[in-house]
Amino acid sequence: MLIGKVIGNVWATRKDPKLSGLKLMVVEIKEGSSVKSIVAADYIGAGIGDNVIVVSGSSARHVFDNETPVDATIVGIIDSLE
Amino acid sequence: MLIGKVIGNVWATRKDPKLSGLKLMVVEIKEGSSVKSIVAADYIGAGIGDNVIVVSGSSARHVFDNETPVDATIVGIIDSLE
Amino acid sequence: MLIGKVIGNVWATRKDPKLSGLKLMVVEIKEGSSVKSIVAADYIGAGIGDNVIVVSGSSARHVFDNETPVDATIVGIIDSLE
Amino acid sequence: MLIGKVIGNVWATRKDPKLSGLKLMVVEIKEGSSVKSIVAADYIGAGIGDNVIVVSGSSARHVFDNETPVDATIVGIIDSLE
Amino acid sequence: MLIGKVIGNVWATRKDPKLSGLKLMVVEIKEGSSVKSIVAADYIGAGIGDNVIVVSGSSARHVFDNETPVDATIVGIIDSLE
Numbered sequence: 135m136l137i138g139k140v141i142g143n144v145w146a147t148r149k150d151p152k153l154s155g156l157k158l159m160v161v162e163i164k165e166g167s168s169v170k171s172i173v174a175a176d177y178i179g180a181g182i183g184d185n186v187i188v189v190s191g192s193s194a195r196h197v198f199d200n201e202t203p204v205d206a207t208i209v210g211i212i213d214s215l216e
Numbered sequence: 217m218l219i220g221k222v223i224g225n226v227w228a229t230r231k232d233p234k235l236s237g238l239k240l241m242v243v244e245i246k247e248g249s250s251v252k253s254i255v256a257a258d259y260i261g262a263g264i265g266d267n268v269i270v271v272s273g274s275s276a277r278h279v280f281d282n283e284t285p286v287d288a289t290i291v292g293i294i295d296s297l298e
Numbered sequence: 299m300l301i302g303k304v305i306g307n308v309w310a311t312r313k314d315p316k317l318s319g320l321k322l323m324v325v326e327i328k329e330g331s332s333v334k335s336i337v338a339a340d341y342i343g344a345g346i347g348d349n350v351i352v353v354s355g356s357s358a359r360h361v362f363d364n365e366t367p368v369d370a371t372i373v374g375i376i377d378s379l380e
Numbered sequence: 381m382l383i384g385k386v387i388g389n390v391w392a393t394r395k396d397p398k399l400s401g402l403k404l405m406v407v408e409i410k411e412g413s414s415v416k417s418i419v420a421a422d423y424i425g426a427g428i429g430d431n432v433i434v435v436s437g438s439s440a441r442h443v444f445d446n447e448t449p450v451d452a453t454i455v456g457i458i459d460s461l462e
Numbered sequence: 463m464l465i466g467k468v469i470g471n472v473w474a475t476r477k478d479p480k481l482s483g484l485k486l487m488v489v490e491i492k493e494g495s496s497v498k499s500i501v502a503a504d505y506i507g508a509g510i511g512d513n514v515i516v517v518s519g520s521s522a523r524h525v526f527d528n529e530t531p532v533d534a535t536i537v538g539i540i541d542s543l544e
Binding site: 312313333335 | 525
Binding site for chain 4: 478532533
């Protein structure tokens with residue numbers, strides 16, 4: 135899973151109806167020395183500024199019903215890394 | 217999901233018949249400091265210049281019927297990121 | 299999907315029998331400022347020098363019978379990008 | 381599979397209940413000249429400092445019951461590379 | 463599929479029992495100007511120094527029985543690229 139930080143919300147009026155009701159958030163992922171931003175569906179009530187665990191690929195669908203067309207889902211809020 | 221910008225259409229006369237009728241678009245994806253172009257199937261009527269959400273991997277098929285051989289699909293037009 | 303250019307053929311006498319009869323081609327993929335070469339199965343009769351669309355991941359199997367162990371398949375020859 | 385080194389534990393009180401009971405560890409992966417950190421579920425009792433084999437993608441779920449929403453799982457402790 | 467060169471064996475006494483009996487090899491993959499090392503299961507009797515074709519992702523499982531938790535499998539020994 136990826137370690138990221140939630141930095142914003144994504145608003146999209148026109149979208150696949152299968153995404154309706156999902157909260158989509160922008161998550162910043164550090165990969166070595168570079169940083170990239172992705173969109174992840176939120177499953178656990180994450181907020182901006184939270185450090186989160188993001189599951190990617192087909193497993194992101196398994197958080198839901200396996201039919202929701204997402205490839206990244208926030209599955210945990212990190213308390214600490216030690 | 218990836219955040220991208222639609223920059224063009226792809227025309228391909230010779231292709232897998234399972235892709236017939238799909239609108240294929242070139243989408244520019246920013247990854248850190250570099251930019252790459254991919255081809256995504258359009259599911260929602262995106263146009264050139266739109267900022268879009270692209271779902272990748274097997275979830276890109278789930279937007280359709282799970283049999284269409286695509287690995288990237290435009291599933292939303294971004295109104296705003298905040 | 300990825301945009302690539304076919305630059306060669308791959309010959310492999312010893313291989314998984316499930317790949318027998320498949321034409322395997324070397325395709326150059328541009329990712330930002332760097333270029334990488336991958337091997338893709340050809341589904342549509344592509345030739346060296348063709349600009350092609352390559353589908354990756356599990357969708358590459360869906361072009362065939364979903365059992366062929368490939369992770370990249372050439373599914374279209376690009377006429378133009380505009 | 382990826383070669384990594386376990387460098388820590390991840391604590392997350394708020395998480396997808398399907399992850400409950402899983403030990404989540406931070407694993408450092410070397411990719412060429414850069415290093416990135418990912419979170420992997422531990423299946424074999426790895427400890428901090430261990431050099432490990434990490435399986436990624438949907439195969440990370442196959443280590444468990446195919447429903448656990450993980451995309452990286454520690455499946456081996458490396459004795460030696462030779 | 464990826465083009466790689468086998469550079470070693472991986473020994474792991476403690477591992478997921480579903481990996482027992484599999485030969486795990488270190489394969490060097492060139493990606494543009496950088497080189498990374500991955501672990502791949504060998505399906506065809508590859509040896510150190512061989513140039514090989516590696517299939518990745520869920521297709522790596524399809525080489526076996528679709529249950530073996532691998533994400534990279536050596537499926538061919540390259541005779542020549544031309």
